[in-house]
Amino acid sequence: MILFKQVEPLQQALDKFRQEGRSIGFVPTMGALHQGHLSLLEAARKENETVICSIFVNPTQFNDPSDFEKYPITLEKDIELLIQSNTNLLFLPYVSEIYPNGTGNLPNYSIGFLETILEGKYRPGHFQGVCQVMHRLLEIVKADNLYMGQKDYQQCMVVKRLLELTRIPTRLHTCPTLRETDGLAMSSRNTRLLPAQRAQAVTISQVLKEICVTLQPGLTSLLLQAAEQKLEKAGFKVDYVALANADNLDLLDHWDGQQPVVALAAAYLDEVRLIDNMLIQSGK
Template sequence: MIIFKYAEQLARYIQQQKTAGKQIGFVPTMGALHNGHIALINQSKQTTAVTVCSIFVNPTQFNNPTDYQLYPNTIERDIMKLEAAGCDALFLPSIAEMYPRGTTGLEHYDLGYLETLLEGKFRPGHFQGVCQVMFRLLNMVQPHQLFMGQKDYQQCMVVSRLLTLMKSGIQLVTCPTLREPDGLAMSSRNMRLSLHDRQLATTIYQCLVFIKQQLNQGVSWPVIKEQAEKMLTDVGFRIDYVELADAKTLEPVTVTIQSYPGARVALIAAFLHDVRLIDNMLM
């Protein structure tokens, strides 16, 4: 695996691969890699000839400075995992490389209602930061396919919107959420959980399963929502949201499953002490 710290060097490498007729797959990450990330690498390797991964903890998408400072850094272990997975290239830029003019006064993207609800509502400015870094990464890597995980459901929709705004031909491939044996969605933030909190964290997955079961039985959403929220607060979660939305638009949906024609997704975001966890499940 070749490690690049500068976009100019990476661009030369990418151009060489494209000249040779090779398809480029790209997996953007913020490091602290787990098997969910490696599954994205594997998916890229199955469908493209060259897989590029990036590790960059983007400061502009953290609306909580403490969260940014506490984000796990396991770079040596990450490099070993990527090498073992057969990743071809790793882009490891500095903040100065990504934002040579600094991180203030950056461009603004028209994301419409997507940044007014759910994650957008509770993390103002977050998705602008996501777009700012993804715009730069996508222009630097110039991949044919972009691989992201379904756990960040709304983020995938935002990136899809960004690709439309860019008039880009890059194909976004959304891969299923990988879970631990007890159902907990794999996440870099899990590293920050104490052993006790790690056990409690599975309540989010249990809530999603409960929601799906209750919807299938025709129970009304307000009743389900109240019960699901109680499941979380009873074990110490502080809830940002427990919502049911249209799977394609993320607009809120409250009717019973029998009377709603489209697919829906249940989404949860909640804090366990100072660690914020998110998860979702298609209904």
């Protein structure tokens, strides 16, 4: 694996691979890698001759400065995992490489209602930061294929919109969420949970699974209220439990029994914010 910290030498290496006719698969991360990230790299490796991973904790997508400061950094372990997974290139940029003119006057992206609901509502400015860093990374790497995890469902929809806005020809692949044996969605933030909190955390996946199993055509409010109450009883401070159209993320207070649906939740255990979602197939 070759490690790059600057844009120009990375692009020279990528250009050489392109001249050789090698397709490029890209997995952007913020580090603290786990099996979920490795599954994205595996998907990229199956479909591309060259696989590049980036590790960059993007300051512009953290609306809470303390969350940015506490984001887990495990670089030595990350590099070891990337070598073991046969990743070809690692991009480990300085902030000045991603934002050469600073972070003060970055572009604003027209991503519509996606930044006003769910994660957008509770983390104002977050998705603008996601667009800012992803636009820059996509322009640098010029990948054929981009791999992201379904756990960040709304973020994947935002990046899909970004690709439409910028007309960057990279193809987005949204890969299934990987889970621990008890059902908890794998996340870098899980490393911040104390043992007792780790035992509590699985309640998020449990309530989402219950929604998937019990959802019937009609009003959804009572089902969502019950899920929220179960999370609160388990010690969570709930931001949201919601049902949305899986294709466009329109929030649903009524299900017709046919629409493809995604159940989503976000909640805090002390200072650690966890998110998860599960797809519910149409015609259930």
